[in-house]
Amino acid sequence: MDKLIYLDHAATTKVDPRVLQEMLPYFTENFGNPSAFYSIARDAKNVVEESREVIAKAINADPAEIYFTAGGTESDNWALISTAEAYASKGKHIITSTIEHHAILHTCKYLEKKGYEVTYVGVDEDGIIKLEELKAAIRPDTILISIMAANNEIGSLQPLKEIGELAKEHKVLFHTDAVQAFTQIPIDVKEMNIDMLSASGHKINGPKGIGILYMKKGIRAGAFIHGGAQERRKRAGTNNVPGIVGMGKAVEIAMAEYQERIAAKVALRDYLIEKMLKEIPYTKLNGHRELRLPNNTNFSFRFIEGEALLILLEQAGICGSSGSACTSGSLDPSHVLLAIGLPHEIAHGSLRLTLSEENTREEMDYVVEKLKTIVQRLREMSPLYEDFIKEQQ
């Protein structure tokens, strides 16, 4: 295969051409500021509101509960920091999990420095939150539970409805980082008792630099970005109209084609998982076999290291990602892989391949074929493999 096989859709996705077409006029002829009065501005204002409606509908929220932001990270920062500030008089305790994205974890670290207390609830070996531990962590001064809808590395789906019930029962707010899950799994904020939800445009074939925070009516959390009166005084700054239009269109397409897309991704995912585990020895699937995002696969190949793997994969025209320390520049491998109990050396040898409905079985065959050779090559180089083989003899 001489073309590039892109299998890093959890990192970012290609903008759908239909999304781009929809966005283009809002850079040029319809460039008006939605806060102004003339007709091109009114048009811009209308499309912003249309996008808001489409997005609200996708999670069964009210359009007035959707706020546009610059992306998932801003939404996560806003949800945590503004809630912590607004509810400080009730308490200064927050609950999250050990497998959150850094947008949550590093914001929690920031809040800890500001005098808040954070409990990090653990997960089981499949990367699913321990509900009993979560329940036990709730205290009278707990103000917020923030648990991701699905993990970005190993795809594990979290029990949103159960968490929502717990939160409601204890009168604690529930925020979920749904950046990976949005439009990939059914989300109903009312049924699941979700008070706040973060989502992003570029993970779902929309543009980068746009996201939303859903904030249920009645939540007192104030503005995070201060300035003008945009977004009902909650999020200042001129609306990113092309971005908003793009995200709206991406959600519209994703929801209209939901069944076909999910079915295609799940079938391809399961095909890849089965083939990989069958054809490459000493390989482990990370995350739950079924309770995982439709497009996520994550493997650990024992005795080898992830960065070396990625370089050789790139030479074969395949883009993936790894949780090895060397790919992050830090000393430790992925906190998610450690949280599910993997020993360091196995966590270092991880590979995440995240699919889109456009990927094909032929591509999966090619990837497994290439990986077979690459993994074997690195194992032959590895003193860990040498020791293992000698022990077997």
Add this chain to the structure above:
Amino acid sequence: MYTEKVMDHFMNPRNMGELENASGVGTVGNAKCGDIMRIFLDIDENQVIQDVKFKTFGCGAAVATSSMATELIKGKTVEEALKMTNKAVCEALDGLPPVKVHCSLLAEEAVHAALWDYAKKNNLEFEGLKEPVADIHEHDHGEEEEE
């Protein structure tokens, strides 16, 4: 992020493998940090390194520094090999990214560990050769993690 030389030594590692009946074998690093290097030496009666092989579990830079280190000491005397520094390995590779400099330290340590094994087996002493530390990861890896 890697120089052409690093990529070349990663893609086409020199002296990769094992030596049967090696005069000295040294293993350094730990799996926890994601890199382990093992060096095998074949040293003749004149204390010349006739052959050297390596095995490495680690990233591209770890493999490349191991490969380069073996090239730098092959055919050298034990005393010359002892003078090979991590800096020499880095320079021979046209440089390493800051976060990867520790890989070259590991390569230097692996050579020393193999030489130590040889010295011990033969009841020899060399100036500057000390017992290797099991884990050289006590220092940090350079830059802070990037987001």
